[in-house]
Amino acid sequence: MNQDGDAQGGASKAIQTREPEKVVVEDPLPDYPRYRIEPGDRVSLAAIDPDETEHYQKKKHVGRELEKQRRRIQDLQERLYAENEQGMLIVLQAMDTGGKDGTIKHVFGGINPQGCRVSSFKVPSAEEANHDFLWRYHKSAPAKGRIGIFNRSHYEDVLVVRVKNLVPEDIWRERYELINDFEHGLTANSITVLKFFLHISKDEQKKRLQSRLDDPDKRWKFSSNDIKERAFWDAYQQAYEDALGNCSTEHAPWYIVPANKKWYRNLVVARTIADTLEAMDPRYPPAEEGLEKVEIPD
Numbered sequence: 001m002n003q004d005g006d007a008q009g010g011a012s013k014a015i016q017t018r019e020p021e022k023v024v025v026e027d028p029l030p031d032y033p034r035y036r037i038e039p040g041d042r043v044s045l046a047a048i049d050p051d052e053t054e055h056y057q058k059k060k061h062v063g064r065e066l067e068k069q070r071r072r073i074q075d076l077q078e079r080l081y082a083e084n085e086q087g088m089l090i091v092l093q094a095m096d097t098g099g100k101d102g103t104i105k106h107v108f109g110g111i112n113p114q115g116c117r118v119s120s121f122k123v124p125s126a127e128e129a130n131h132d133f134l135w136r137y138h139k140s141a142p143a144k145g146r147i148g149i150f151n152r153s154h155y156e157d158v159l160v161v162r163v164k165n166l167v168p169e170d171i172w173r174e175r176y177e178l179i180n181d182f183e184h185g186l187t188a189n190s191i192t193v194l195k196f197f198l199h200i201s202k203d204e205q206k207k208r209l210q211s212r213l214d215d216p217d218k219r220w221k222f223s224s225n226d227i228k229e230r231a232f233w234d235a236y237q238q239a240y241e242d243a244l245g246n247c248s249t250e251h252a253p254w255y256i257v258p259a260n261k262k263w264y265r266n267l268v269v270a271r272t273i274a275d276t277l278e279a280m281d282p283r284y285p286p287a288e289e290g291l292e293k294v295e296i297p298d
């Protein structure tokens with residue numbers, strides 16, 4: 001590997017993509033860095049306002065900006081795919097109704113499906129449950145050249161598993177370190193790891209559940225299990241605070257995205273992904289030499 005390759009590879013690259021705003025200078029300055037959790041920070045979700053929208057007041061104020069970020073993602077994804085040297089894993093976590101599906105739809109709507117895969121994780125199957133907890137996630141991790149989106153993720157194994165007492169505490173506690181090692185392994189293999197917690201308030205969840213009940217076209221999304229889960233709100237918030245605090249590392253940061261306003265949530269996620277991709281600096285491979293002389297035979 002040449003010197004450039006060394007400088008771009010593995011751990012040093014991961015540090016560079018952890019603070020993309022230092023590499024990508026844009027006007028106006030992006031605000032997402034303040035949503036990033038620094039390694040070792042204690043997280044208090046109550047201290048973060050889910051209604052935050054910076055200076056934007058209405059959805060129509062971000063329309064053009066969101067479109068610009070989506071185009072950047074599309075362009076950078078093409079380069080990432082063509083280069084085939086590095087990849088990206090995007091982890092989306094949220095309380096029920098937090099907007100994981102909507103974020104995927106609005107941020108990745110126009111992306112080339114060939115280079116992108118969404119993996120959704122539900123209650124583990126019998127086969128999955130018979131393996132170590134990371135097995136099913138590792139199998140779905142993106143290859144070089146690809147973007148992988150986890151709709152729920154390995155974090156469920158320190159969230160629902162903890163709240164519902166599915167395994168003893170000494171087992172789930174050890175998982176923070178195992179998760180950090182797993183993500184470090186991905187970044188060491190040129191897969192950038194970006195994690196978003198879509199932060200909504202308990203009131204907002206109530207509104208969203210109510211609208212699923214009221215709107216016949218949304219009723220299919222309603223599950224009575226959501227009401228049961230809502231009773232565990234505080235326990236989930238606590239589990240999230242510990243997971244985000246213990247697993248926002250130098251190589252794989254967590255962002256807590258204010259998500260009561262869906263349009264602001266989409267903008268923050270899109271902008272963070274676009275800047276991080278740009279900091280990764282994917283390039284089209286050089287063309288073969290002498291192409292200018294090539295003639296296509298009849």
Ligand code: ADP
Nearest residue numbers: 096121122123124151152156157160161166223
């Ligand atoms: P979503 O809410 O993501 O749209 P579902 O309504 O099907 O999808 O919910 C998936 C369920 O799977 C959630 O209740 C979640 O807690 C559960 N789940 C995901 N991963 C695990 C896991 N590792 N162990 C136990 N339950 C899990």
